[in-house]
Amino acid sequence: MPGAKEWELKEKVGRNYEQVLDQLNTMLAELDLEIKKVTEPRSGQMAADEDGQRMDEPRYYVTLKGSLGLKEAKMIGWRIDNLAALSGAIAYLVAKQGKAPREDLEKVVAQKYGRWKATTLVDIFLRSGYLEEDDAGVMSLGWRTKSEVNLPALMTKMTEGRI
């Protein structure tokens, strides 16, 4: 998994790593990049505890500050239909509080893409880390979704989206 943990930064950068990260952030902003701090709830639930007692140690990533256009997404190897399916799969899982049986998710994707393609697409999203599946066949949001996708923005745009 990419990114650096807090203790790793303390060890390599020093105790004042937060100041160093602030300075690095200023430099990265010129490249349309930013440092993102991601904390995951241990229970894997969508709603994080406000007191932070049950939170894992945060990880720091460098992510794109702005967003990509359709042409740019194609240039980095994404197909438009795959992105559309990923958008729907993530939004559906978020609406189900982050977890849903695999068969339910595949059924939703299959209504738009057909049964065979739906299975393939879900496998692609699992391999790329955007979705996760446990032993009981329950799907949840993967580490990459939590790190890269602004879920409130996605849900707002999804619900407001024109048909």
Place this chain on the structure above:
Amino acid sequence: MEQKPKASQSLAAGRKELKEVIETCDAIERRKFNPFFLDVKLGVETLREYFPLWEAFQDNCLDVHALNRLSEVVRLQNTQLRFQSSALYAEPEFVAKKFQRMSEKHLAEVFLQSWHPIAEMEQLTNEALSAGLDYWNLLLPIQERWKRRDYSRGKNPESADSNTLMELGIHGEGFEARLVGLWKELMELHGAQNGPIDYWKFAKAANHQETVQRAYFISFLVTYGFAKMQLEGEQITLLPIERPTGKPAENGVSVPIAIPSEV
């Protein structure tokens, strides 16, 4: 406060009800049902109702397990309420319908507007350079490597004339005689069994080479209308045709059959 168990209540009925409560709770945890599908108060009352009956250790464990599962459902109900009050809340059916109706392009745009991919940097380190250098230094010259490949290539393919094919029994008069012989064998077997003949029983011979040859001739029997091949699931059967046409069947379908080395 403990309630006195009713006379009609039995241990078996109590165990069954507790197991049902546990199963429902597990299904809720696996997101099969909404957390509010279960009336937790009723579940707790059920536990309380049967609690005085439990004496065996297993029954008490079952009771504790059911209580634990109910508490998990309460936790999920709490999470759902908090989630519904957040900005992320949307009805799953509504989201599914939106997904069906929105165009692919629009869906992709929605995703891209909220997607900030992780930046990746590829860098050559001293260790990687050193490993690369070692690899190239240890690599044999290309001529040496080609030599090795030549040894493992084996004999080159050669062309076969009609004499060779006749010697192998797959061409000429011998071929036709063998084909008719095999057809007669199939007819006799069919007469004895009075039904379709299992492909593998018929094709199998004393050794692998002979089995492959028989399979080869069977394919011609089927192709030239000497026999009919029937596929039922994994079972393949053969049925001889009394008056062979001797011509390839129209609209024929190729059926690849792998012959394992142990046959």
